[in-house]
Amino acid sequence: MPRVVVVGAGMGGLAAAARLRALGHDVVLCERAGRTGGKLAGWSRDGFAFDTGPSLLTLPATYRDLFLKTGAPLEDVVDLQPVDPAFTYAFADGTRLVLPNTSRARTREAVGDALGGAAADDWDALIAHAARVWERTRRPFLEQGLAPRELLALGRDPRAVRDVAPWLTLRGLGRRLLRDPRLRLVLDRYATYAGSDPRRAPAALCTIPFVEQAFGAWHVAGGLQRLGNALEQRVLELGVQLRLGAEVTRVLVEGGRAAGVELAGGERLPADVVVADADAGLVYGSLLPPLPQTRRALRRVRRADRSFGGFVLLLALRGRTPGLTHHTVLFPADYDAEFDAVFAGRTAADPAVYVCSPDDPAMRPEGGEAWFVLVNAPLHSPGSGSAGTDWRAPGVATAYADQVLDLLAARGLDMRQRLLWSEVRTPADLEAAAGAPGGSIYGSAAHGRAAPLLRPANRSPLPGLFLVGGSAHPGGGLPLVALSAAIVAEQVGAA
Structure with a gap:
């Protein structure tokens, strides 16, 4: 049975470990901290409980797919609840916009009541545009490793290029489609979901409000950290060997490929595959020795904002x-x-x-x-x-x-x-x-027209080494790290 070592038990690492174990691999999951979940964490005192990382779940289908393919369905292990209203936006002029959850008609009504009929028309137009961008980009940019053939085909389709508009920033798209400056602020804020400046982030990030409106804003009863707890329980049920307090200090390289890891105490764990749920800069700059095949990847990570x-x-x-x-x-x-x-x-x-x-x-x-x-x-x-x-x-x-x-x-x-x-x-x-x-919350910022193409690839230039989590393709946030795990599991394949 091939052995996989996963470095880091954030949500991406947990998801990758679960999927790879379900595919028949012998999986060891190493986490330097005393708990799993990474940035998804909680804290409580005196009956008050807080999510100290992500506080909102969008695109829950990513976790439904993960749990369904590794055991009991998601709804069997957590109480997933829609949040309605989804958001309240308060502007400096005293205006308040309260947006409902997963209802285009009620959203139109809310925008119209708060900002006027023209603003409601504009928001409808934006969401319709974003839906087209979502359909164009979902598979090539989110659901698989960046495939040159599909990206080339996308670039040769004039309708796809017009919709994605790689020359436009999110701010530029807002100026083009939204006449009310307050509505532009709402759109601008979605750049922060990728840790970015809307004046430099690509217009394709308009898919984030579309996803939020079309698939809903969700809460996990008891706090989102319970989603992480459920995923930890899943990997244990599958038979993954979870080692907490196990800090990986080095990825071993033998015969031109990843061959395992070394822990802080000197223990070595040999492996056929290493999956790193760690910052890509740390992986290429510290965990690996200087290698000709990873030099370009390291340079690209260091150049990114x-x-x-x-x-x-x-x-x-x-x-x-x-x-x-x-x-x-x-x-x-x-x-x-x-x-x-x-x-x-x-x-x-x-x-x-x-x-x-x-x-x-x-x-x-x-x-x-x-x-x-x-x-x-x-x-x-x-x-x-x-x-x-x-x-x-x-x-x-x-x-x-x-x-x-x-x-x-x-x-x-x-x-x-x-x-x-x-x-x-x-x-x-x-x-x-x-x-x-x-x-840094999201790894590299999504700045520049080529931002979606410049995140570290899931399949590293070093054979046998894969990257998962928020600093790798397709990006940060709960849905995207789950997608990164699915991509890596598909790339590694069944045992």
Whole structure:
């Protein structure tokens, strides 16, 4: 039976381990931390529970497929619940847009009521356009490794090129299709799902709001970390050997191919296949020795822009907030200033603020609320002086936490008199917990017209080594890392 070693038990690594074990491989899963799930994590205290990583699941079919092909269906192991309304958007002029879940008619009505009939027409046109882009790009860009033949065929189809519009940015698409500047802000925000600046991200990211509207916004009862727990249980049921506290320090190379891994204590685990659920820069720059065949891949990873990090507040509140929905986004007056600051290594003075407050009895005590508050943040870069942010420096995180609380109050969500306690999570914490360089959430940013083609391939240039997870093709986020695992399992094949 061929042996596979999976490096890293984030969601991509767990999914790859499950799929490869179901294909008959002998799988060992090594994770340096004391838990699985990677960036998908939870934290609780005094009856308040928080998702500290992803707080929204879209495209649940990716996990339905994973669980169905490895055992019991997804709905047998977690309670998957639609979130309705899906999002509330609050703008600087006081306008509020509350979007329902998976209803085109109700979405049109909501946009029309908040922003006018012309805006409703424009949003319909955008979603129709995004649906065409989704159909053009879903298979070649998301469901398989980048195949030159299919990409060439796509490039030769004038209708496909017109729809995908590789010369356009997401911001440019918004200017072309959306007349209301507030609706453009909503579209711009979807660039942040890929850790990117909408002024530099490709227009094809318009597929994200289409997916959200067509397939829904979902919550897992008890918190999204329960999805990770269920996947961990699945790999154990399948017979995967899970080794926690097992830090891989080296990918072994013999005869011109990956031959296993070496752990921090010197133990060697031979393997026919190595699957790395780790940052691609770490894989090519540290875990592998310098090799002619991986030199280009390393150079490409180092040239790419890093996606930004996240500054998080976990707030335990007494009382309930009238009208607060599960997901709320509070936009600033100048959204561009936020991206200018964050990608220059500075905290934004007036960023967009995202509040997640699930009305889930398993995540809050009676009469209380558990808020997960997130703002985009510069990466942790100690020693860079004024050109970066050292999140470990005394007072930096505390001062920014106070600033975010002030922003919430200024935008109508002043809960400081109801605050029982708070916890802070910075990009430095994510770097330490998940091995994400600088606390980058999504690996490389989706900047430039060729961004979808430049992510590290799942099949590495070194035979026997495969990459999975958020820094590899097709990208970061819960649905895409599940797709990356499916791609790798297909590339490795049955035992």
